[in-house]
Amino acid sequence: MSHVLVLGANGQIAREAIDLFLKETDVRLTLYLRKSSRLGNIDSNRARVIDGDVMDQVKLKDAMNGVDVVYVNLAGDLEQYARTIVETMKSAGVKRLIFISSMGIYDEVPGQKYSSILDPYRKAASIVEASDLDYTILRPAWFTRSNEIDYEITQKGEPFKGSEVSCKSVAALVVKLAESPELEIRRSLGVSKPH
Numbered sequence: 001m002s003h004v005l006v007l008g009a010n011g012q013i014a015r016e017a018i019d020l021f022l023k024e025t026d027v028r029l030t031l032y033l034r035k036s037s038r039l040g041n042i043d044s045n046r047a048r049v050i051d052g053d054v055m056d057q058v059k060l061k062d063a064m065n066g067v068d069v070v071y072v073n074l075a076g077d078l079e080q081y082a083r084t085i086v087e088t089m090k091s092a093g094v095k096r097l098i099f100i101s102s103m104g105i106y107d108e109v110p111g112q113k114y115s116s117i118l119d120p121y122r123k124a125a126s127i128v129e130a131s132d133l134d135y136t137i138l139r140p141a142w143f144t145r146s147n148e149i150d151y152e153i154t155q156k157g158e159p160f161k162g163s164e165v166s167c168k169s170v171a172a173l174v175v176k177l178a179e180s181p182e183l184e185i186r187r188s189l190g191v192s193k194p195h
């Protein structure tokens with residue numbers, strides 16, 4: 001049974017992923033977020049909840065104890081978060097990272113020009129890519145709340161397809177990657193609903 005640390009456990013995709021992990025796998029979870037009260041009651045003996053800030057390296061390293069996969073679902077100072085997470089994973093001896101970013105960070109979306117609003121996502125992705133971790137970066141399209149799992153992926157360097165994807169679809173890909181740690185190692189994947 002693998003053990004996944006979810007950083008930013010109250011995020012839209014994270015909440016969907018937690019639900020899928022608990023319903024469809026035997027994965028153990030550590031749910032890490034600033035205010036655990038936001039999660040409500042997680043009724044599972046396979047999930048523990050930690051109140052914590054990602055910038056608290058001591059607490060973060062402790063949360064990584066016994067973890068096989070770190071799944072990052074954060075907003076805010078992504079560049080600094082990425083730097084801290086990569087350093088902490090290295091010191092904790094954890095290799096597998098799944099990191100949510102954004103479409104457009106490589107100017108790969110046809111018909112759209114790169115915007116500076118994506119700088120934090122691009123810088124965070126650069127930090128992850130420069131690490132020696134077994135990472136997979138996910139670059140989802142605009143989120144929908146559709147109750148569906150329907151997605152296709154594009155690799156870094158390929159034109160991005162589609163313009164939207166359900167949170168549940170991205171969550172399903174996170175679960176698949178966490179359960180099959182050999183998949184898509186050191187890759188950056190665009191994720192969108194097929195046309």
